[in-house]
Amino acid sequence: MSIRAVICGTGHSVPEKILTNDDLSQMVDTNDEWITQRTGIRERRICSSEESCSTLSIQAAKEAIASSGIPPQEIDLVVLATVTGDYVFPATASLVQSEVGAVNAGAFDVQAACAGFIYSLSVAEAMIKAGTIRTALVLGVDTLSKFVDWTDRSTCVLFGDAAGAVVVRGETDTDRGVIKTVLLSDGTGAPHIKMEVGGSKHPFQDVKSRGLGDYIYMNGAEVYRFAVNAMGDACCKCLEEAGMDVSEVDLFVPHQANLRIIQSAAKRLGLADEKVFVNVDRYGNTSAGSIPLGLYEAEKSGRLKRGDVVMTVGFGAGLVWGANVIRW
Numbered sequence: 001m002s003i004r005a006v007i008c009g010t011g012h013s014v015p016e017k018i019l020t021n022d023d024l025s026q027m028v029d030t031n032d033e034w035i036t037q038r039t040g041i042r043e044r045r046i047c048s049s050e051e052s053c054s055t056l057s058i059q060a061a062k063e064a065i066a067s068s069g070i071p072p073q074e075i076d077l078v079v080l081a082t083v084t085g086d087y088v089f090p091a092t093a094s095l096v097q098s099e100v101g102a103v104n105a106g107a108f109d110v111q112a113a114c115a116g117f118i119y120s121l122s123v124a125e126a127m128i129k130a131g132t133i134r135t136a137l138v139l140g141v142d143t144l145s146k147f148v149d150w151t152d153r154s155t156c157v158l159f160g161d162a163a164g165a166v167v168v169r170g171e172t173d174t175d176r177g178v179i180k181t182v183l184l185s186d187g188t189g190a191p192h193i194k195m196e197v198g199g200s201k202h203p204f205q206d207v208k209s210r211g212l213g214d215y216i217y218m219n220g221a222e223v224y225r226f227a228v229n230a231m232g233d234a235c236c237k238c239l240e241e242a243g244m245d246v247s248e249v250d251l252f253v254p255h256q257a258n259l260r261i262i263q264s265a266a267k268r269l270g271l272a273d274e275k276v277f278v279n280v281d282r283y284g285n286t287s288a289g290s291i292p293l294g295l296y297e298a299e300k301s302g303r304l305k306r307g308d309v310v311m312t313v314g315f316g317a318g319l320v321w322g323a324n325v326i327r328w
């Protein structure tokens with residue numbers, strides 16, 4: 001009997017501070033109408049100076065572990081997707097591992113931007129299926145508000161902070177769990193979303209780094225063009241490889257970057273509105289946090305029930321994109 005990687009607990013964490021479109025219109029030359037019409041975003045959550053990638057992650061992880069009912073000592077691996085970890089190193093996954101009492105787990109971060117949760121879940125699933133591990137804590141978390149240029153209206157209105165977590169366990173005799181994943185990348189699109197300074201090419205302390213981008217840069221129109229095709233392509237490929245039809249999907253939980261991108265992907269896939277999960281209006285683009293936060297809210301609100309087929313898809317800096325189909 002083959003092993004399936006079953007999601008058996010979910011958790012989340014968002015900062016308390018809410019930043020509305022009206023608040024932003026006091027900071028840069030923008031307004032609620034523009035932001036709502038172009039993106040669907042009405043408000044987003046922003047970290048305080050005491051909050052960071054690890055604080056949100058630890059809260060989300062503790063909730064996921066409690067809801068799974070699995071003792072933290074039984075977790076074999078912590079995989080955390082982020083591009084905004086507490087430090088360049090050590091990995092934020094290690095900070096989470098010790099705080100949640102996962103004393104027998106290995107830990108590492110995965111860097112795949114807004115597709116990060118799909119990538120990190122696929123790593124855990126592969127290791128579970130190979131028999132290397134039985135139980136994993138998988139997180140997607142980002143705190144992009146810390147890296148946004150708050151004078152740049154073309155980016156600062158888009159992003160928010162959030163963490164989502166799941167506990168995944170290998171089980172036999174079940175049709176639940178991750179059914180199929182596709183992961184894709186096209187590095188020729190790397191210039192379209194980036195933060196140049198802080199890595200080994202342009203270290204912070206290097207004088208040559210002065211004048212280079214130490215905030216998020218994004219060519220929104222290029223990313224938009226890429227995203228509308230990438231979302232549909234990844235979902236079609238994933239369903240085809242799973243031998244499934246889109247009619248078998250009960251809920252679509254896409255990366256929440258922009259309502260127009262979500263709607264165009266749903267239209268291409270032929271998914272009715274009631275099958276499409278949207279919370280971009282309340283959180284904005286939370287990067288790797290977006291999909292696990294969506295799964296968490298969908299489950300808590302009763303839209304995602306045990307046995308349902310859920311399809312997730314994400315895209316972001318890299319460029320990277322991917323999708324997975326899961327029986328909940």
Ligand code: UT7
Pocket residue numbers: 029030031034035038039114153154155157193218220221223224227257258261285287315316317
């Ligand atoms: O997680 C993955 C990462 N990113 C994404 O998914 C983002 C993908 N891209 C997008 O979502 C959209 O391209 C944006 C929402 C970023 C922009 O929407 P758009 O419809 O592509 O607008 P635009 O960039 O073509 O700008 C249209 C106009 C420009 O003015 P002009 O040149 O026509 O006079 C901008 O300067 O809107 C202006 N503009 C704004 N106006 C008011 C840009 N940002 C703002 C703003 N408020 N915040």
